[in-house]
Amino acid sequence: MGKKGAAVRRVGVAKGDTVFAAPFMAFAVVAIAAGIAHLVVAPPSSWTLVLAVIASVIICGPFHIRIGYDRGFPRAGVSIVMLAIEPLAGAPFIGVCIWAMGVVIAQTWLRRNFWLALYTTGLATVGAVAFVAVRNGLDALGVWLLPSFVVATAVFYGVVLLAEFARQWGREEVDRGVSASSVKPLRVAFLVAVVSVTATLIHYIDATVISWLESDPNVSLTPFVVLLAGSLFYVLAQRSRSDDIEARLSAVVDAAIELPRESGESLGTALVSRARGVVRANTVEVREAAPAGDEIGAPVSLRAGSEQYVVASRKLGGGAFSRDDQRAIESLAHLTSEAARMQYEVDSLEQRANTDPLTGLPNYGAFQQALIEANEHRAYHEGIALLFIDLDNFKKLNDNYGHRAGDALLRVVATRLERSSGGGDFVSRVGGDEFVVIFTGLVSIDQAKEAADRVIAALSERMDLEGHDLKPLVSAGLAFSSHREVDAQSLVEDADRTMLQAKRSRRQGAVATGSTVSISSHRSTRLNDIVARAIDGNRLMLAFQPIVDISTGKIWAFEALTRYVDPELGPISAPSLIARAKSLGLMNALTEQVITKALHAAEQFRALEPSVSCMTVNLDLGQISDAELGPFLREAARSHPEISLCIELNERSLRSVTDELRRDAENLQEAGLIIALDDYGSDDSSVGALVHFPMNILKIDKSLIGNLEDSRQRELIKALQGFGDNLGHTVVVEGIESAAVAETLRELGVRSVQGYHFGRPQSFALTRDRLRRTGTRAELS
Template identity: 45%
Template structure:
């Protein structure tokens, strides 16, 4: 099946009445002409001698056996197919009667087509076109033979005429829609396949002619007609075996498709179960069109019911045109199995969704529970832009325990559900409201621009929530204590926001106990945390307290380490470990990025020299920076000085692909100067986010590092082909390619099989301290994969 076919969601059955009209307009004339030819052939049998009966029976049987050995003429399964059995008619030139030979051959073709397709209409139409083509084929052979032309010429010419007739009739019936997207055109017609069919059929006919006229008489001494019959049956038997072999390969393809679907359908349908079902069906059966339809299969179709969603009643339907290779029973069973698998996968998905909903929801209010809230907070923190702000509101209902004790839990439940509904209705669509305890709620405010905006939104929520409500003819009014923790930048530990908001809320309650306002809701804002982390990062850089860890870069073919990548780390005594991303972002905002980079480069090259003294073959150290930093007024001069101080160690500067979007001529010149000084330039994280081919040529460089996102599913052949293509590009341009994110032996084996030689990832070693690296090298040397 061609990859260029439209997806199932693009295919509709709106044109079915018009298509049926076109089918009828071609079906009846073609079948009628074929029937007339068959009638003429049957009447001609009265003039056939009894000696020739054996030949016509052999021709009938041979045609039936070979009818299923067919070739597609295009890239779409529904484009017409051509049976090789036309070559059997080369023996008809021995007889003066044309129609008996064609009739015997056509009847055999019809029987074979009917047996293989089990569809009378499809077999009749295919036999009709084949019969008309057979007459043309025989006439060309006979007339050119009479004129004394060589069989080499007229057999290929007859085959060409036969193909031309099939093409013209089918092109007209399809209204010229032979393009990949089913509109007018010929893009799906394969000239190469046509040429192959012409050569195969013509050569087969020539071989039969040669065998009959040259070889057979020396082996068999029977009558001429009997020799032709024996030859036909022998050739038909060979072709029949080839057809069975072809069917065996189709069966293997179906089995693989069903196996892959059984493994993939229950889990891999993030783009929609219907689309993944169509994708697996394309790999399993050959068809002209696959669709999820509301109606059961009809003319020239097979299909089975499938339920992809609750209350859904659909069918997966496969279509082949009249003169295409017909569906067989194996195709039907494969499609039935796929439909069953998809239905069961939908049930599993529904059950899992129900379980996840119950596991992550509060049973009373329907709001997300504490676990779901924590996941949402981490997601909101990690996925925001560096300068985007969020806020956490920690909300507590005052005197709720007294309400439960005095009026009963059912009144308390009404209070909780009312507060939950009001918070949910008042929050913005992208905010998160959750219940995290008995009378405690949290709200995550996202996409904020300032603390003032967060405070205004919180006040609006509280105003909407504290309105009175009537329960059992008694008016109650929720009084809320609210703590607000605001974060202007991405946090290293998002849970700290909850702690700060909770502390601020408790401060409100403490204030009430100490005589503060008790009859109105109050919001207390936590001190701004970003300034504290900025001070910590600035102090650590100022005191040169940053530490480094090193991850090996290996040659997979030689199983040896040849380089290390230096990665920055810092752990604050109070806050704990600050993530590298947050550390770098804070350094940027403080204007200390060049200072940080120089410190990392100096420590990394010192470590590299010490490692080289232990293992001389490891002589490369890579450091991350942005392209704008390579100029002399940033870290360029410092890098050149390091290269002169450590001539035996190769310093490699990894430039993040995102920073290459705006490269100037001056930056290109600076990059080339660094290379001239013996420094390697690498393109880091290629393939992440919106990578472009332009990144590969924007700046002079030596190494391309492929991001782990390009190999997160190596079972997908498209990923393997992308990596293979990038490796081929690197080889042809004399770049060195390193694939990041290798975490298993299986991934390593697959990458080696597509030509990758250099890699980096946890499979070969996690980032380790200098002391740990030295211990590893002392014990195992440069061996890439160790116990």
């Protein structure tokens, strides 16, 4: 709902309140008028007592007891206790009218709104009439003093609350000040007990103790008793107010700590949230219009050169905002404005420090930081590429057309780079006529080359420059990185070297007919050599991740995963390692090494824990054929009869399965190998893969448990587990990262799971130490 709609809704509520409140306001006027008339026509025998009652009601007016669950929800006063002593003997209902005089004065002072005070007085007076009627009726029946006050007090608060429920019935929950669900019964009972006991004590002291102390029959100490009771509640009110101020100050201090941490829209959201808690309002908003009527607010600047207002309306519990509320919201607005101003100044300084003033692109310093972040914060298997661009003959253009034309060309190049590179790529000017583009989220060097060609084609379009028709020529070098670099600067060096080679070839006689992109062969060749040496030298390492039975809390298998850390480049991602091994024709050699080392590790794990006898490894579908690794796999299984060797085949690869490969899989099962269908559900999964290919284990991809609050995901997991149980397959759910997910899966009937919650992939030494230390216990300590 927009601002106009919200304003209309507020007006509608106000009109409804006025209609409801009118009878109570009239009743208050009649009661007060009746009391004044009676005092004028028949002056009381003791004006002191009358004035004492009025003064005591005013004095104890600030004291309220919270009866709602939240600190801002309804607070109830205790001034009804002053009717424990009748100000006019034999005229109890005139006593109520005199009591109402004190209430209207106290409420006007507290609420700062006469009409709201009049409504409150009328409502309280109706309850007071019921209080007196019940109290006198029970007294006439001979009911003891305390029980009669308990019942009369309960009736008083019941009348007041029922009227408030009726006034706010039908409103949205957020707009209610009082509702049945917001009132805490135990606090209401406590309030009734406090008022009843106090009223009983006042009545008893006046009737017994004071009568015994009075030596002069013409002097009454009853007004003293009334004033003493009112003063006691006033002291308690000041103590309560002190606690409230302390809590409010603490909230403002917390806001002073929190607000400077926010920026932009989140700063406004934090301000609204803090203000709603500090001033206890139903509605707090940041808007263009200043506060009006019973609202409070203060100007606030969330952006440079822009001033709005933070406005609070409708106090929780139906009360009026106090001066402390106004001061608190002013403090919050000031803190927010200062936080926004400091953030703006910091951002401006940072932008000036990291921006090229001519083109508006990030400068060399910003580029260095962006390159480090792109390298370190990418997913392990995600590639990045660096395109280094140099404008050809830029000096000659400056000499021929002037520096103004050169500056114009640089600005056009910057604009074209930003437009063509894509929103997720980083563009920077790093030198006089040198630019770089960082491409992220890549899977191959071919994808990087396509992106670079697109950028260079856009740069090379003809342009009108200071009245001259010009087609820019650039030399560009592209360096691709498929793994996280130890030193990201090596990527810059390779791209720069490749760009200079392209520029040098032009100077050595190549015809400069168009812009070119040269790919760094140095990096590609170097990575190929590193992978080949690692495989030929049998340097690959394995990491082991446990597969656990959550019904018993025990580890029953491990999955072996390939790892390699080059002394120069650092860790090489498994996807990059596999891709290079395939391109070099070394995939079978890599797989043989992995299986050999995995089975050797499995023997040692089993020596420590005999129940852990299964080891799983990942294979390509084609590798199971007799033409490739079929004979090796069968021999490996025979050589380790006490180990269950499981080969995991990716579900996507089974789309190209042939009858011959299906027979090869069956032969492996006959030889004692276990076959697992891996990553089921990670893509457009086919039901055919479940029924047309022999398997023993079904591994469910973590994408199918991304939101287990969704009943559809839960039902799917239950169905897959049921499928596995009916056909004798073991179902393993992958990607378990919390105890809550594991417990939910256990409730769904899942038994076997795998994921970081039960252990990340670890080296052989660390896995062996874990088995020695905790055995097969699944939970990490």
